[in-house]
Amino acid sequence: MNVIADKPEAHWLPSRHRFALSRLIAYAKLRRARAIANNAEHLILPIDRDQTAAEMNGVALWVFFTTVCYIAAVLPLILPAAIVAAIPLAAIALQFPIVGIGPIVRMLLGDGDHIKIISVITMALLVIASSYFAVSSSWPRYVAWFFFAVLVVNGAAALVVWLLRNGIREAEDRCAR
Amino acid sequence: MRGVFWRQLLRFAILHVPPWIEPIVMAFWSAFFLLWGPGRRGVMRNLKVIKPGSFGIANFFRCYRVFWNYAWTIADNVRFKELRTIPDWEFAGLDHFQAMQASNGAILLTAHMGSYDLGAHLFSETSTRRIVMVRAPEEDLETREFEEHHGAEGLRIEFNTRATELALDLLETVREGAIVAIQGDRVMGSISTLPATLFGKAATVPAGPFALAMAARVPIYPVFVVRIGRRRYRLVTSRPIEITRSRNRDDDFARAVAQWMTELEDVVRNCWFQWFTFEPYWPEAAS
Numbered sequence: 001m002n003v004i005a006d007k008p009e010a011h012w013l014p015s016r017h018r019f020a021l022s023r024l025i026a027y028a029k030l031r032r033a034r035a036i037a038n039n040a041e042h043l044i045l046p047i048d049r050d051q052t053a054a055e056m057n058g059v060a061l062w063v064f065f066t067t068v069c070y071i072a073a074v075l076p077l078i079l080p081a082a083i084v085a086a087i088p089l090a091a092i093a094l095q096f097p098i099v100g101i102g103p104i105v106r107m108l109l110g111d112g113d114h115i116k117i118i119s120v121i122t123m124a125l126l127v128i129a130s131s132y133f134a135v136s137s138s139w140p141r142y143v144a145w146f147f148f149a150v151l152v153v154n155g156a157a158a159l160v161v162w163l164l165r166n167g168i169r170e171a172e173d174r175c176a177r
Numbered sequence: 178m179r180g181v182f183w184r185q186l187l188r189f190a191i192l193h194v195p196p197w198i199e200p201i202v203m204a205f206w207s208a209f210f211l212l213w214g215p216g217r218r219g220v221m222r223n224l225k226v227i228k229p230g231s232f233g234i235a236n237f238f239r240c241y242r243v244f245w246n247y248a249w250t251i252a253d254n255v256r257f258k259e260l261r262t263i264p265d266w267e268f269a270g271l272d273h274f275q276a277m278q279a280s281n282g283a284i285l286l287t288a289h290m291g292s293y294d295l296g297a298h299l300f301s302e303t304s305t306r307r308i309v310m311v312r313a314p315e316e317d318l319e320t321r322e323f324e325e326h327h328g329a330e331g332l333r334i335e336f337n338t339r340a341t342e343l344a345l346d347l348l349e350t351v352r353e354g355a356i357v358a359i360q361g362d363r364v365m366g367s368i369s370t371l372p373a374t375l376f377g378k379a380a381t382v383p384a385g386p387f388a389l390a391m392a393a394r395v396p397i398y399p400v401f402v403v404r405i406g407r408r409r410y411r412l413v414t415s416r417p418i419e420i421t422r423s424r425n426r427d428d429d430f431a432r433a434v435a436q437w438m439t440e441l442e443d444v445v446r447n448c449w450f451q452w453f454t455f456e457p458y459w460p461e462a463a464s
Contacts, residue, residue, distance in 0.1 A: 018196070043267055043268075053408070063197065122198065
């Protein structure tokens with residue numbers, strides 16, 4: 001794994017972000033970032049796509065909120081009670097791809113890192129659930145529309161990131177130097 | 178929580194949980210482990226001493242924060258072992274850290290906080306000095322085998338079971354210029370101890386690191402690995418504890434222990450949510 005030492009602005013390296021939208025925002029920040037004061041006496045920043053807390057926590061909250069809404073919608077309770085009940089249920093439901101599908105994947109592919117495949121399966125399940133609610137007439141359709149809007153914006157960001165790939169690489173190289 | 182099942186479950190999670198739902202998984206399991214009565218009560222009793230006058234309900238939520246930090250810390254440690262993923266590192270007390278690396282043998286004294294293992298791995302990868310970790314062995318044979326099988330490379334780990342033999346080994350290791358890392362905040366098993374005072378209450382600390390420093394004539398560096406965010410740690414190195422020999426050995430040890438306890442108390446006061454002591458630390462807290 002590559003690391004960058006004593007460059008706080010390397011927090012904004014697009015390579016330290018997973019999703020295209022986040023990479024694009026990071027690139028904009030990196031272009032604006034001049035030498036930021038280094039508060040730490042010595043700083044080591046690894047270049048890893050899952051390193052940024054704001055991005056991962058943000059996506060986790062969004063996915064959790066979406067799942068809570070979907071579960072609340074199918075519970076036979078009044079809305080406030082359904083939302084309260086849906087919070088722990090959503091936390092359990094989101095682990096289904098890991099504990100339900102993870103062992104099958106492991107059995108088929110052997111021991112090792114299966115994060116990518118579980119990631120794809122989880123997102124696919126969310127897309128299926130969102131498709132179901134998006135065409136319904138119940139209130140979670142707005143949540144589902146928002147879900148798809150985020151996917152579309154991220155897709156557009158991926159296109160922009162691809163178009164800017166040379167500029168991004170140069171900015172990253174400058175920062176790493 | 179002991180037993181190989183939890184280690185296997187954690188390893189499985191590290192290899193299967195997408196990072197973008199990891200915070201939810203962590204929040205859920207941190208809450209689940211609040212059902213672990215002895216651990217929860219141990220943390221809450223210790224918090225009562227660290228934060229005098231605190232309410233039980235507040236300490237219950239603080240206990241959740243301790244479990245939350247512990248979950249992230251052990252996850253980061255296993256992630257490093259399995260996927261070689263390293264977190265962001267900040268250093269404080271860099272002068273002392275560099276002096277330790279340049280020294281011809283030293284004792285690295287730390288506590289059960291942040292990620293001791295991750296810090297030692299970082300050290301072994303960035304330093305030319307050999308580092309030897311001393312730790313309490315896993316009680317369960319299966320767990321011990323699991324840990325040995327899934328341990329990181331480039332790090333020698335010694336278990337503090339065979340006291341006399343180990344003391345001689347470590348003495349030789351330190352004299353050869355290596356750094357011996359020991360957790361010096363709590364006593365586990367039947368090892369020799371020294372009296373101490375932490376948060377104004379009587380406690381005991383392992384005598385080993387102090388005796389080793391005196392015998393090998395090397396300094397003790399208090400080092401703390403503090404988790405400051407998701408996959409972010411700060412390595413804090415404090416000024417060294419020099420054990421000067423005089424005619425009164427007990428006084429020499431008492432001075433060194435007092436300095437260590439001052440450092441420890443300071444860090445635990447500021448980072449109580451990362452002091453992973455799940456048993457009552459003080460005898461009176463246990464009762």
